[in-house]
Amino acid sequence: MTDAAKTGQPPLTIGSIVVHVEDATRAMAFWAPALDYEPRYDPEPDWVILQPRDGRPGPNLSLDGGGANPPAFPEIHLDLYAVDQGAEVERLVGLGARRVEDWPYPKDEEVDFVVLEDPDGNRFCVIDAAPGLDDAEPGQPS
Numbered sequence: 001m002t003d004a005a006k007t008g009q010p011p012l013t014i015g016s017i018v019v020h021v022e023d024a025t026r027a028m029a030f031w032a033p034a035l036d037y038e039p040r041y042d043p044e045p046d047w048v049i050l051q052p053r054d055g056r057p058g059p060n061l062s063l064d065g066g067g068a069n070p071p072a073f074p075e076i077h078l079d080l081y082a083v084d085q086g087a088e089v090e091r092l093v094g095l096g097a098r099r100v101e102d103w104p105y106p107k108d109e110e111v112d113f114v115v116l117e118d119p120d121g122n123r124f125c126v127i128d129a130a131p132g133l134d135d136a137e138p139g140q141p142s
Contacts, residue, residue: 013059014059015059015060016049016059016060016061016062017059017060017061017062017078018062018063018064019031019061019062019063019064019118019120019122020064020066020067020068020069020070020120020122021063021064021065021068021118021120021122022065022067022068022120023065023120024043024044024045024046024047024048024063024064024065025043025045025048025065026119026120027048027063027065027118027119027120028043028048028050028063029096030095030096030097030118030119031050031061031063031118032050033095034091034092034095034097035050035052035061035080036052036053037050037051037052037053037061038050038051038053039051040060045065046064046065046066047062047063047064047065048062048063049061049062049063050062050063068120068121068122070117070120070121070122070123072123074122074123077122077123077124077125078124078125079113079124079125079127080124080125080126080127081127081129082126082127082128082129082130083129083130083131084130085112085114085126085127085128085129085130088126089114089116089126092116092126093116096118096119097116097117097118097119098116098117099114099115099116100115100116100117100123103115112127112128112129113125113126113127113128114126
């Protein structure tokens with residue numbers, strides 16, 4: 001029996017999602033209030049680990065200040081689920097996010113996501129996860 005099985009913990013979990021940024025301090029100033037996270041330890045000039053505030057569940061978000069050169073179409077990105085998508089998009093834009101105007105949204109389908117990018121150009125989606133919208137999986141065309 002593995003140690004994980006003895007404790008009832010899954011043997012493998014996502015502990016942290018690492019985002020490459022130009023300036024870890026600037027990125028922390030965006031991502032901490034965006035997600036209501038706080039530094040897990042005292043931030044270093046080029047590295048900070050953010051964790052959910054007040055012991056809420058969720059993975060850490062680590063900001064690696066080793067430089068950012070994000071691709072226009074990232075292979076991996078964050079989907080942030082929002083109960084009030086419009087309000088959250090506006091709040092994130094107010095914190096420094098930018099709308100990605102040239103995203104190739106499907107032309108003949110309604111979508112429940114808005115593509116934004118953080119101050120370093122890392123793209124992420126804000127998904128409309130309002131209760132009772134429909135039975136579609138969030139992030140998929142309706």
